[in-house]
Structure formats: C-alpha cells, structure tokens
C-alpha cells in the first residue's frame with residue numbers, strides 16, 4: 001500500500017520526487033501522502049460497512065488542518081483530547097456532531113467550549129468529571145451526551161508508556177465500578193447517557209487484546225442496557241499498530257473490522273473507533289540532511305539536521321524508524337548512529353544503521369506521519385519544520401516553517417517586563 005517508490009534510485013512519494021520537496025521547503029521537513037491517509041481511513045470505513053458506524057480520527061496523532069480536512073471530506077469524525085484540538089477541528093470544517101471529547105483532565109473552560117459547540121459526546125474518564133460536566137451543562141441550560149470510558153483491565157502488550165487499559169493506568173473508570181457509575185450518570189439531570197468506550201493503548205500489533213476489550217465492553221453494555229439505561233453507541237477506541245521496521249508484522253485492520261462488524265450485527269448499537277497512528281503513521285516521512293559524518297569516535301555518527309525535537313519517539317521509547325537515503329549514490333557503506341544536533345545524548349534517531357551516505361545527502365526517516373510533528377518541541381530554540389502534503393503530482397504547503405522570532409515573541413527583557 002506504500003506510495004513511496006524508487007525511480008532510477010530516487011525516492012518519490014506518489015508522483016513527487018522527495019528531492020524536489022526538499023529543494024522547495026528545505027530540511028528538516030515533514031511530507032505526507034494524501035492517498036495513503038485516504039487508503040488507511042478506508043480500511044476502517046469499508047471493514048465496518050456492514051454496520052452503522054463512525055470512524056473518529058484521533059486528532060492528537062497529527063493535527064494539521066489539511067490532514068483533518070482530508071479526513072473530513074471522507075466523512076470522518078474526530079476524537080479530541082483538548083479544547084485546542086476542538087478549535088483545530090472546527091477550523092478545518094469538521095462537524096461538531098461528529099466530535100468525541102476524550103481525556104482525563106478536561107478543564108471547566110474546555111468543557112464549556114465543547115458544550116457551546118454542541119459536540120456529539122463526552123468520553124468521561126472519572127466520577128468527578130461526571131459531576132463537573134453535569135453542573136456545567138446545567139449552568140449552560142443544555143444536556144451533555146456522555147459515554148463512560150471504562151478501563152477493561154486488558155494488557156495491550158505494548159510499550160508501558162503507551163499502555164492505557166490496565167487497572168494501574170490513570171485512564172478510565174475501573175471496570176468493576178462502571179455499572180454503578182452508569183446508574184448514577186443516568187440520574188444526573190443534565191446528562192444523557194449515549195455510549196460506552198474504551199482505549200487500551202497504542203501501537204497494538206495483536207488482535208487478541210483488542211478483541212478481549214471488545215468482549216468486556218459488550219458484556220458491560222449488556223448489563224447497562226439490562227439495568228434500563230439505553231445506549232446508542234459503543235466505541236472501542238484506537239491503538240492499531242503500524243509497521244515501523246522492515247519485516248515487522250502489522251495489524252490486519254480489514255480482518256479486525258470485518259469481524260467486529262459481524263459481531264455487532266443486529267445489536268442496534270452504532271460502532272465507533274478512534275484510530276490515530278494507523279491512519280497517518282506510514283503516510284509521512286521526515287526529510288533531513290546529513291550535516292557531518294564523525295568518524296573519529298569508537299562509533300561512527302551521522303549528524304543530521306533533524307533531531308529529537310522533530311521526532312522524539314526513538315528517544316522516548318527506543319522506537320525504530322527506517323532511515324534511507326533519498327537518492328542512492330555510489331558511496332562507502334558503514335554503520336552509523338544517526339543523531340541530531342541537540343545537546344542530549346538521547347538525541348538519537350537511529351542506532352547501528354548501515355548506510356551508504358556522504359555529507360550533504362538527503363535522508364528520509366520513514367513512518368513519521370504520527371506523533372512526530374504532533375510531539376515536536378522548540379528545544380534548543382529550533383523552529384518547528386514545515387509540513388507538505390503530496391497529492392498525486394502536486395505538492396501542497398500545509399504549514400510554514402516557524403520563524404525564530406515567533407519563538408520568543410511573547411517574551412520580554414527586564415526593561416520591558418511589567
């Protein structure tokens with residue numbers, strides 16, 4: 001399904017050579033493929049075709065307005081985790097009636113904003129949040145649709161930092177308490193119980209934990225309905241893993257969703273999913289140029305102009321991203337640690353990579369569409385890179401490179417501080 005191809009040794013995305021993107025935008029630069037985003041979205045949408053469903057893209061994976069717009073045009077809903085993301089979805093033309101609001105720490109201001117926008121549903125993560133939402137909805141003279149995020153206590157078998165469905169995680173309402181909380185929610189005057197949801201973690205590569213979560217959530221849904229509380233939807237969250245490393249296995253989303261659709265047939269419940277990474281992860285690359293080859297050390301280092309500021313996943317969870325030269329050239333092969341210019345030893349993009357490269361060469365760091373730009377920082381006063389969207393043989397500028405001045409525009413020297 002990849003739209004990355006080599007033609008005469010040069011890497012191209014859809015119809016566009018990546019060298020051309022680097023010439024136009026400079027490096028580092030994120031580049032995304034529209035057709036790959038669309039194809040990944042359709043795997044969910046088509047898999048669930050047999051049942052009433054809504055795919056709600058998890059905005060935090062990549063929140064660029066153009067990407068939200070691409071998905072909106074396909075009919076996607078959106079799963080947000082902040083008021084800021086709500087603003088983005090609205091700015092991209094996303095309909096409020098397709099927005100879910102997840103997250104453990106929704107502030108009063110965020111809840112008021114979302115109530116005013118009349119979003120579709122609040123995914124409530126705790127009992128105190130339920131009380132706060134009820135009070136704010138009452139004050140606003142409205143009713144809030146709610147779903148309780150239950151913690152099914154299922155091991156997603158993924159990295160501990162991105163596992164969220166275990167009893168020891170901060171997320172969701174403990175499974176054992178949830179029926180009681182549903183009874184309470186149903187009595188609160190400014191809430192309307194609408195659904196049930198879970199999200200057990202990210203980068204999940206096996207269907208079994210996801211299916212176990214489905215079992216547990218459906219068991220609870222049956223109990224809630226039996227208690228006289230009608231439900232409109234069930235939301236099984238996101239977490240679908242992608243292939244980062246050549247040869248790694250990947251989630252079979254088509255198989256999972258078709259099986260899920262079969263299972264949900266005739267239940268009268270709308271099915272919601274919240275995929276983030278799977279939709280954009282493999283659709284993006286980070287372009288970077290080799291600044292120096294440091295050969296005088298016990299190890300060889302390729303120092304590039306991208307860093308942990310633009311792609312923190314290797315530093316944060318020792319994640320692997322393929323790193324390939326954009327143009328193949330006759331050069332000496334050697335094993336390098338590919339590192340950035342940041343003053344941290346953790347500023348690594350890849351260790352032990354066999355590469356035939358020279359200074360000035362352009363490299364592509366693959367699978368950088370999700371949780372790359374979205375997690376980028378300005379550490380070391382580095383302006384965040386531009387983003388480009390490839391659409392057939394067109395290149396669209398979808399975010400400009402930040403200026404250095406904008407990074408300290410809100411700061412003051414002592415003589416100007418109040």
Ligand SMILES: *Cc1c(COP(=O)(O)O)cnc(C)c1O
Nearest residue numbers: 058102202238239274275276277
């Ligand atoms: C992060 C998140 C998602 C998306 O996770 P992916 O692993 O990117 O699919 C979905 N739902 C919730 C509640 C999340 O926090």
